[in-house]
Amino acid sequence: MEANRLFSMLIGGTIGPVVILVTAIIMIWYAGAVYLNSSFLIDRYEKNNIEWTFSQLASDSWSMERPVLPSPHQIAKELKKTIWDKKITSPRSLVYHSRVTLSSAMVGFVMGTFLGIVLSVGIVYVAALDRTLMPWIITSQTIPILAIAPMIVVVLGSMGIIGLVPKAMISTYLCFFPVVVGMVKGLRSPSIILVDLMNSYSASKVEVFWKLRLPASLPYLFASLKVAIALSVVGAIVAELPAGAQGGLGARLLSGSYYGQTSLIWAALITASVISATLVTIVGRMERAVNNRMGLQI
Amino acid sequence: MAKSSSSKISESSTIDINNLFLTFETQSEPVHALSDINLKVEAGDFVSLIGPSGCGKTTLLRVIADLEKPTSGSITVEGKSTHQARLDKSYGYVFQTPALLPWRNIESNIHLPLEMSGYSKSEQKKLSQKYLSLVSLTGFEKKYPWQLSGGMQQRVSIARALSFDPDMLLMDEPFGALDEITRDRLNEELLRLWEQTQKTVVFVTHSIPEAVFLSSKIVVMSARPGKIIDVIDTNFPKDRNLDIRESKEFLKVSQLVREGLKEGHSDGS
Numbered sequence: 202m203e204a205n206r207l208f209s210m211l212i213g214g215t216i217g218p219v220v221i222l223v224t225a226i227i228m229i230w231y232a233g234a235v236y237l238n239s240s241f242l243i244d245r246y247e248k249n250n251i252e253w254t255f256s257q258l259a260s261d262s263w264s265m266e267r268p269v270l271p272s273p274h275q276i277a278k279e280l281k282k283t284i285w286d287k288k289i290t291s292p293r294s295l296v297y298h299s300r301v302t303l304s305s306a307m308v309g310f311v312m313g314t315f316l317g318i319v320l321s322v323g324i325v326y327v328a329a330l331d332r333t334l335m336p337w338i339i340t341s342q343t344i345p346i347l348a349i350a351p352m353i354v355v356v357l358g359s360m361g362i363i364g365l366v367p368k369a370m371i372s373t374y375l376c377f378f379p380v381v382v383g384m385v386k387g388l389r390s391p392s393i394i395l396v397d398l399m400n401s402y403s404a405s406k407v408e409v410f411w412k413l414r415l416p417a418s419l420p421y422l423f424a425s426l427k428v429a430i431a432l433s434v435v436g437a438i439v440a441e442l443p444a445g446a447q448g449g450l451g452a453r454l455l456s457g458s459y460y461g462q463t464s465l466i467w468a469a470l471i472t473a474s475v476i477s478a479t480l481v482t483i484v485g486r487m488e489r490a491v492n493n494r495m496g497l498q499i
Numbered sequence: 500m501a502k503s504s505s506s507k508i509s510e511s512s513t514i515d516i517n518n519l520f521l522t523f524e525t526q527s528e529p530v531h532a533l534s535d536i537n538l539k540v541e542a543g544d545f546v547s548l549i550g551p552s553g554c555g556k557t558t559l560l561r562v563i564a565d566l567e568k569p570t571s572g573s574i575t576v577e578g579k580s581t582h583q584a585r586l587d588k589s590y591g592y593v594f595q596t597p598a599l600l601p602w603r604n605i606e607s608n609i610h611l612p613l614e615m616s617g618y619s620k621s622e623q624k625k626l627s628q629k630y631l632s633l634v635s636l637t638g639f640e641k642k643y644p645w646q647l648s649g650g651m652q653q654r655v656s657i658a659r660a661l662s663f664d665p666d667m668l669l670m671d672e673p674f675g676a677l678d679e680i681t682r683d684r685l686n687e688e689l690l691r692l693w694e695q696t697q698k699t700v701v702f703v704t705h706s707i708p709e710a711v712f713l714s715s716k717i718v719v720m721s722a723r724p725g726k727i728i729d730v731i732d733t734n735f736p737k738d739r740n741l742d743i744r745e746s747k748e749f750l751k752v753s754q755l756v757r758e759g760l761k762e763g764h765s766d767g768s
Contacts, residue, residue, distance in 0.1 A: 394594050397594070403588065496643035
């Protein structure tokens with residue numbers, strides 16, 4: 202009876218399954234750390250003629266200075282050291298680097314959203330733009346961002362534009378695309394009957410836009426924004442890689458790989474994904490608030 | 500000058516259609532949706548357009564509403580072009596589906612045409628109250644469309660069409676998607692509304708009992724090409740109720756309509 206209740210508590214709620222999954226991932230991670238780090242350790246044992254047991258191998262592989270795959274507690278230690286123990290203004294603090302990345306991601310996100318909305322309105326309302334712009338917009342996204350990011354940074358740098366702006370532009374470059382695609386679909390989503398209804402009132406184009414097309418497009422916009430905001434963080438990090446930037450999670454990843462400090466890389470990766478997840482959650486909350494206000498079913 | 504022109508309008512018919520043709524150009528061959536339509540609708544008439552699907556009854560309604568342009572022929576609405584009549588908001592249009600905006604509550608859906616006609620907020624509120632009570636939906640102001648049944652939604656759309664007090668109501672099979680019980684009730688309600696508001700109504704349907712029960716004038720149409728076969732006047736008392744459907748007179752008119760439809764059918768094939 203008790204066991205039954207415990208079991209249903211574990212799989213019934215929302216917390217139970219998450220805890221189980223996270224535990225499983227951590228266990229697999231520890232096993233993976235042993236597996237990936239073992240060849241180096243075994244080499245060393247044999248060179249130094251040390252007798253070794255499996256338990257020794259495991260504990261050694263979880264506490265290496267420069268492991269191939271650091272163990273979760275090493276990453277946790279690194280995170281605590283760089284987030285909690287350092288002053289947040291210090292260049293060794295992940296909070297400092299997060300702030301650098303986040304600020305260019307947010308500027309890029311806002312610019313990308315704005316650009317995306319402007320382009321989609323143009324495409325929906327001007328037939329010529331529909332035919333001419335869309336192919337270019339799609340082409341722009343077939344270019345790998347890793348290839349074009351250094352170009353943008355270098356070209357803008359030679360024009361004296363450095364710092365936040367080039368990085369934000371790469372985020373913009375990634376962000377505007379889902380917004381254009383979603384908003385074009387959203388602005389075109391009202392049924393013919395609703396457009397006829399507006400025509401029967403002799404509504405102007407502006408009235409049709411504000412009273413029909415824009416509100417109808419909001420659900421599409423939020424779906425796009427969730428994709429765009431995650432991409433904005435990716436864009437900011439990618440932009441920090443080529444420039445030899447002094448700050449940002451991308452710069453942190455780069456210096457981690459220079460010095461073979463994998464736990465530093467993983468700490469930055471985890472921070473980046475936590476930031477992205479938080480941002481997507483915030484957009485989700487905004488979506489829910491807007492839906493509630495518009496009386497739409499969720 | 501103004502006086503003479505206004506008296507002229509009252510003399511002429513509310514809707515006057517002469518030799519009207521409408522042909523849709525399609526990729527395969529032209530479709531003759533409307534062929535040689537001649538029709539006069541007087542102020543206060545309740546005119547039903549009845550015919551098989553594809554006979555152009557909805558197209559004719561859309562031509563009157565200036566949502567479709569005729570290929571040739573003339574049509575005037577209240578003595579004006581259909582375009583001018585649309586700009587003057589001479590009609591309220593009720594579609595096959597309620598066509599309510601899902602993000603607006605009931606009250607604010609009714610405010611939609613009023614906002615665009617420049618009514619003040621308090622006038623909007625007063626009018627939505629008035630017309631919601633006319634369709635017996637007082638108390639549903641703050642509900643959203645998805646919270647209402649199909650019949651209630653269609654009543655909201657009728658209230659919305661009446662809210663800015665147009666002279667005409669154009670209705671395109673408004674009860675076609677509803678069950679028979681709801682349809683009967685709404686038919687009675689619509690008749691009462693017509694009596695109270697004195698509107699001119701043009702009503703598209705493919706139900707004979709509905710057309711006979713509601714109309715003062717029934718226009719029977721046939722398909723391919725869409726043309727008018729017969730115009731039947733009815734003479735039922737204005738305060739009739741559904742019981743009239745059992746009367747001899749009702750059955751006689753129904754028979755006439757049915758024969759007209761049959762004639763159109765044999766012509767067409």
